[in-house]
Amino acid sequence: MLKVTFTALLSMMIAIMLIIICSIISKKSILDREKSSPFECGFDPKSSSRMPFSIQFFLIAVLFLIFDIEIVIILPMVVTLKISATSTWILTVMLFTFILIAGLFHEWNNGMLEWAN
Template sequence: MKLIFSEYSIILIFIGLSFLLSSAIFVLSYIITPKKADQEKVSAYECGFNPFEDARTTFDIRFYLVAILFLIFDLEISFLFPWSLSLGDLSSFGFWSMVIFLIILTVGFVYEWYKGALEWE
C-alpha cells in the first residue's frame, strides 16, 4: 500500500494545489473586479448579431469559413503533438508522411488566403 501511495501522492498533491490555485483565482477575480453593470455588459453576445431578432435570419458565410479553418488547424495541432513526441522513434516514412500532410495543409491555407476567405470587410 505504501508503494501505491508513493506513486500517486504526487498526482494527489498536484490536484490539491490546482484546486487551491483555481479557487484563489476565482475568489480574487470576484473581489477585485468592478461590479458596475451597463447595457453592453449584460447583453448576450451572439456572433456580432442582436440576439433578440428572428433565429432564422441568414448570416455571412465567412463565419462558417473561419470556423472550418479553425477546425482544420486545431486538428493539425492534435496530429503534430504526438508526432513531435515520437519523432525520434519514427522511420523516414513517418517523417515524410507528416511533412506531406503539412504541405497539403499549407497549400489549403494559401488557397484560402488567395481566395480572400480571411479578409473581413
C-alpha cells in the first residue's frame, strides 16, 4: 500500500512540476489586428477569410456516426442468435429496431433531414 501511495504522490508531483515549467517557459504572444489577420499583399482583405460552416454538414456527420454505432451494436446480435433463446433474441432485435425507427421519425418530424430550409 505504501508503494502505491508513493507512486501516486510521485506521479502527481511530476505532473505538477511539468505544468509549472511549461507555464513559465511558454511564450506569451500579444495578438493584435495585424498578426491575426490573413496576409493579402499588405492590404486589408476584401472579404472574410473564414467561410461560414453550414450546420447541415455537422448534423449529417452526427447522424452518420450514430448509425455507425448502431451497426456496431447490431452485428453481434447475429452471432448471438445461435446461443440465445429465439423469443428473447427477436424481442431484443425488435425493440432495438423500434428505437432506431422512432429516433429517425423524430429527426424527420423536426426537419433535421431537410437539406434546404
